[in-house]
Amino acid sequence: MxxxxxxxxxxxxxxxxxxxxxxxxxxxxxxxxxxxxxxxxxxxxxxxxxxxxxxxxxxxxxxxxxxxxxxxxxxxxxxxxxxxxxxxxxxxxxxxxxxxxxxxxxxxxxxxxxxxxxxxxxxxxxxxxxxxxxxxxxxxxxxxxxxxxxxxxxxxxxxxxxxxxxxxxxxxxxxNDLNFIEIYNFISKILKKENIKIEPEALKIISNYSLGSIRDALNFLEQSIYIDNKKILTSTIINLLGTFNEEIIFKITQSIIKKNITNTFKKLKQCESSYFNWDYLLEEILKIFHFISMIKLYPSILKNNYYMSSFENELLKIAKKLSFNQLKLYYKTILHGRSLIHLAPTKKIGIEMLLLEILHL
Ligand SMILES: Nc1ncnc2c1ncn2[C@@H]1O[C@H](COP(=O)(O)OP(=O)(O)OP(=O)(O)O)[C@@H](O)[C@H]1O
Ligand SMILES: [Zn+2]
Structure with missing residues (x-):
């Protein structure tokens, strides 16, 4: 057939x-x-x-x-x-x-x-x-x-x-674009029917990375199956999509908030690989600042939440510690910096300068 x-x-x-x-x-x-x-x-x-x-x-x-x-x-x-x-x-x-x-x-x-x-x-x-x-x-x-x-x-x-x-x-x-949970549940069902296992973190990354499109999610799965036949690994997805796991995004954001320059750049170095997608990094940091702001002003968002679920306690602490104005300033500065990145000599330089700027907010 x-x-x-x-x-x-x-x-x-x-x-x-x-x-x-x-x-x-x-x-x-x-x-x-x-x-x-x-x-x-x-x-x-x-x-x-x-x-x-x-x-x-x-x-x-x-x-x-x-x-x-x-x-x-x-x-x-x-x-x-x-x-x-x-x-x-x-x-x-x-x-x-x-x-x-x-x-x-x-x-x-x-x-x-x-x-x-x-x-x-x-x-x-x-x-x-x-x-x-x-x-x-x-x-x-x-x-x-x-x-x-x-x-x-x-x-x-x-x-x-x-x-x-x-x-x-x-x-x-x-x-509407399908939301994270809809995509997550849909592709979990398909993987079960196909008898293919997947590491939970890998499933989360795919659901998040496909930005509302089930076809994209299925195509990412397809590519990863060619590499990992019976069990899709997080490391495969990370390399394939030029993305990273939630932990590294969380740690970078946490270091930024703590104004810890050494840690921020150490983590950034860990992300670097030939497949690394710089645009995605900023998108993910923006998502975290949005999520923390939501937790601060609308805590019920945490009910039945999958996103960043392993770091919920830490995120709650950050939401309590920072004012909404501070969160908004981080968000806006990154959003603005992101729109100018194409003017930088390289994306890497653009991102590093932007991180330095937000570390000094
Ligand atoms: N809502 C959905 N439920 C289940 N599967 C979906 C859904 N949307 C898309 N898919 C999957 O993605 C594939 C492509 O979907 P479809 O052709 O309907 O998208 P589309 O919105 O018409 O996209 P395009 O604008 O690119 O033509 C389908 O074969 C199916 O596997
Ligand atoms: Zn008929």
């Missing part, structure tokens, strides 16, 4: 398998249950959060041979063919490569023909924001009065680039 990468192998095929986005899923499934089927949907959100996945499940829901259903059977020939990407009445178009008006006109020339096998003719246009102005105008004409058998599903990472005239004719669903 041909090898399928994790992100494809574990692409959800039913709404119940989708990670997060509860309200979006609820709205879609309820509208299907109530038989209130709109003619155009648009899903917006960052890369790898589930737009195409949800769009394809929706296409099955509308087309399943048994009935329109929020729970497509996955057994009928239509469901099966949609999953195999070979169903003639489900047309997927990549808006990024078909931007020109001729491309869109060619696609739209088929809308007036009845579906061949399905209930509807469904057009999924991915990255719709890439269409040209003329393409949007051509699409708008059809969207104003679409034939009854036609449904449009759009996906975009940049909804602000989609004209309002198009948006106002669609149901708009905003997919």
């Amino acid at each position: 041909t090898y399928k990468i994790l992100a494809r192998k574990w692409r959800p095929q039913k709404f119940s398998q989708v990670c997060g986005h509860e309200y979006v899923i609820k709205a879609i499934t309820n509208s299907i249950k109530l038989n209130k089927i709109h003619h155009a949907w648009i899903f917006s959100g960052n890369r790898g959060t589930g737009k195409t996945t949800i769009a394809r499940i929706l296409a099955k829901s509308l087309s399943c041979d048994y009935s329109i259903t929020e729970n497509p059977c996955r057994k009928c020939f239509i469901c099966k063919n949609i999953e195999k990407h070979c169903f003639s009445d489900f047309i997927e178009v990549d808006g990024a490569s078909k931007t020109k008006v001729e491309d869109i006109k060619e696609m739209l020339s088929t809308v007036f023909y009845s579906p061949l096998q399905g209930r509807f003719k469904i057009y999924l246009i991915d990255e719709i924001h890439m269409l040209s102005k003329h393409s949007f105008n051509a699409l708008l004409k059809i969207l104003e009065e679409p034939p009854k058998h036609v449904k449009f599903i759009f996906a975009t990472t940049e909804i602000e680039k989609v004209p309002n005239t198009i948006l106002s004719r669609c149901l708009i669903f905003k997919l």
Whole structure:
């Protein structure tokens, strides 16, 4: 059998398998249950959060041979063919490569023909924001009065680039970035199914590093599996992603707060490797200052918290010791310094100067 990468192998095929986005899923499934089927949907959100996945499940829901259903059977020939990407009445178009008006006109020339096998003719246009102005105008004409058998599903990472005239004719669903816990739980489940063990710290780093995208998290896992077959090690992830574990980030932040220059630079040296990602270091330090500020002003954030959980007591102490104004000053100085780093002769010099500056706040 041909090898399928994790992100494809574990692409959800039913709404119940989708990670997060509860309200979006609820709205879609309820509208299907109530038989209130709109003619155009648009899903917006960052890369790898589930737009195409949800769009394809929706296409099955509308087309399943048994009935329109929020729970497509996955057994009928239509469901099966949609999953195999070979169903003639489900047309997927990549808006990024078909931007020109001729491309869109060619696609739209088929809308007036009845579906061949399905209930509807469904057009999924991915990255719709890439269409040209003329393409949007051509699409708008059809969207104003679409034939009854036609449904449009759009996906975009940049909804602000989609004209309002198009948006106002669609149901708009905003997919948020998945949070740390959602990604953590989702990939833990997949690793269990794949019978692969992982060190807890490695799982945390992946969940954190993927910045809200399940696809990124699965791709990082994929890469690490090539190295550690049966048990993914923290050291592998650190080298692979050019990142570091929570302990080192915490220690650097702690040394900064204690104004201990020697320790700060000792720890910094430990991070250095050919894979080291300097941008990530500043991002992580910013996250810690944000987290300490939250602990100070909104302590309930610690309930069911995974982030920096091994250092909770120390973080609480810091939150008590520093005023919010001090925390804010650290945060702002790093944020500002980070935006100027590209002007430094090298990133390393930029970071070292910034650390010296905050050590002297
Ligand atoms: N919410 C989610 N739940 C479960 N898996 C997900 C989710 N989002 C993404 N994935 C995983 O990531 C892969 C890519 O997802 P998908 O193609 O739906 O992302 P997308 O938002 O359309 O991204 P892009 O904007 O880059 O096209 C899927 O095959 C699946 O494995
Ligand atoms: Zn079916």
